[in-house]
Amino acid sequence: MTMSELTRWPAEEGDGSYTIQQTTDPLGILTSTRAVIDLAKNVWINTEHIEQLSKRWIQEDAQGQKPAMPLWDERYHFSDGTGRTVNWLLLLDALNFCFWAEKDQPRWAIEYQKQTLNGYWAEAAALKRAVEEGLPLWDAEYLRTISEETMAHIFRGSGTIPLFEQRVQNAREVGHVLLDRYAGQFTNAIEQAKRNAINLVLLLERDFPSFRDVAVYRGQPVRFLKRAQITVADINGSFHGQGWGNFTKQDQLTIFADYKLPQVLREYNVLEYEVHLAQKVDNKELIQAGSEEEIEIRACTIWACELLRQSLQRQGHAMTAAEIDMRLWLLGQRSEEMRPYHRTRTMYY
Numbered sequence: 001m002t003m004s005e006l007t008r009w010p011a012e013e014g015d016g017s018y019t020i021q022q023t024t025d026p027l028g029i030l031t032s033t034r035a036v037i038d039l040a041k042n043v044w045i046n047t048e049h050i051e052q053l054s055k056r057w058i059q060e061d062a063q064g065q066k067p068a069m070p071l072w073d074e075r076y077h078f079s080d081g082t083g084r085t086v087n088w089l090l091l092l093d094a095l096n097f098c099f100w101a102e103k104d105q106p107r108w109a110i111e112y113q114k115q116t117l118n119g120y121w122a123e124a125a126a127l128k129r130a131v132e133e134g135l136p137l138w139d140a141e142y143l144r145t146i147s148e149e150t151m152a153h154i155f156r157g158s159g160t161i162p163l164f165e166q167r168v169q170n171a172r173e174v175g176h177v178l179l180d181r182y183a184g185q186f187t188n189a190i191e192q193a194k195r196n197a198i199n200l201v202l203l204l205e206r207d208f209p210s211f212r213d214v215a216v217y218r219g220q221p222v223r224f225l226k227r228a229q230i231t232v233a234d235i236n237g238s239f240h241g242q243g244w245g246n247f248t249k250q251d252q253l254t255i256f257a258d259y260k261l262p263q264v265l266r267e268y269n270v271l272e273y274e275v276h277l278a279q280k281v282d283n284k285e286l287i288q289a290g291s292e293e294e295i296e297i298r299a300c301t302i303w304a305c306e307l308l309r310q311s312l313q314r315q316g317h318a319m320t321a322a323e324i325d326m327r328l329w330l331l332g333q334r335s336e337e338m339r340p341y342h343r344t345r346t347m348y349y
C-alpha cells in the first residue's frame with residue numbers, strides 16, 4: 001500500500017470508525033454522504049493531512065494568527081434589521097450559486113461603489129444596489145412576477161451572470177412560495193420553525209424546490225442542502241445572532257458543500273483526486289452535475305470537514321462546522337494560486 005493509501009479514510013470498505021449518532025445528524029447529511037465515502041473511487045480523504053491541518057490551525061491560533069472571523073459585511077449586504085432583510089437574504093441565497101465563467105472567459109463582474117466585484121460578492125452587491133435604486137426585492141409580490149429585463153438590469157455588469165434563466169425562476173419561486181405559505185414574510189417561516197436552525201433548513205427543503213440539494217448516488221439519495229443551510233447561517237450572520245438571527249441547533253449544521261471548499265481542502269492535500277479526475281479539474285473541464293465524480297467531491301468535502309471538526313475537538317480546540325466552513329471559504333477567496341476548483345454547472349451551489 002502506498003503512503004496515501006495507509007492514511008486514506010476509510011482504510012477499507014465498511015470501516016466502522018466514526019459511527020454517527022442520529023442526534024448529531026438531524027439533516028441526514030453525514031449519514032447519506034458516509035455511504036458515498038465507502039464506495040468512492042475518484043476522491044478520497046487523507047487523514048494524516050487532516051491532522052496536519054488541525055495542528056496548523058491550532059498553531060496559528062496560538063501564535064495569534066487566527067484569521068479574524070469577519071463580521072457580517074454590510075458594504076455588500078442589504079441590512080435594515082427588519083423582516084425586509086430576512087426576505088432579501090432568502091433571495092440572496094436562492095441565487096447564491098455558480099459564479100464562474102466558461103473556460104478562459106473572464107468572470108461576470110459588476111461595478112459597485114467604485115469597486116469591481118465578481119463571484120458571490122458581485123451577487124450580493126448587485127442585489128443591494130437594486131434595493132438602493134428603489135427595487136423592493138424584499139417584496140414577495142414583486143418577486144413572484146419579476147421580469148427577465150428587471151433581473152438583467154439587477155445583474156448588469158461585464159459579461160453575463162451564469163445560469164441567468166435559472167436565477168429568474170428561483171427569484172419568482174421565492175415570491176410565490178412566500179405568498180402561498182408565509183403571507184409574504186420569511187419571518188413567519190422562522191417562527192413556524194420555532195427558531196430552530198434544523199427545522200428551518202428542513203422547511204426550506206420542503207417548501208422551496210430550488211433549495212432541494214439532494215443527489216442520487218448508485219440509486220441512493222445523498223443530502224447536501226447547501227443553500228438551505230447557508231440561508232440559516234446568513235440570517236444568523238446578518239442579525240449578529242440576535243432577533244431573527246437567533247437560532248437554536250446551529251451547531252448541528254454541516255459545512256456548506258460549495259465549489260471553493262473542495263479546492264482549498266485539495267490544496268492542503270486533505271482531498272485527493274484520482275488521476276483522470278485531477279486532470280479534468282485542473283484543465284477546467286466540466287464535471288457533470290449528478291455524476292459520481294461530482295457527488296464524491298462533495299461527500300468527501302462534508303466528511304473531511306467532519307473529521308477535521310472531530311480532530312480539533314479531540315485536541316481541545318473545538319470549532320463548529322460553520323466556523324470551519326467560514327475559515328476554509330475565506331482561504332478560498334485567495335485561491336488564484338491554488339489548483340482550480342471543479343466546474344459543475346448547477347444551481348445547487
Ligand SMILES: Nc1nc2c(c(CN[C@H]3C=C[C@H](O)[C@@H]3O)cn2[C@@H]2O[C@H](COP(=O)(O)O)[C@@H](O)[C@H]2O)c(=O)[nH]1
Nearest residue numbers: 096097098099118119120121256258259260325329349
Ligand atoms: N461554503 C461556503 N460557500 C460560500 C460561502 C459564501 C459567502 N458567505 C459568506 C459571505 C459573507 C458572510 O460572512 C457569509 O458567511 C458563498 N459561498 C459559495 O462560494 C461560491 C462562490 O465563491 P466565489 O466564486 O469565490 O465568489 C459559491 O458556490 C457560493 O455559493 C460561505 O460562507 N461558505
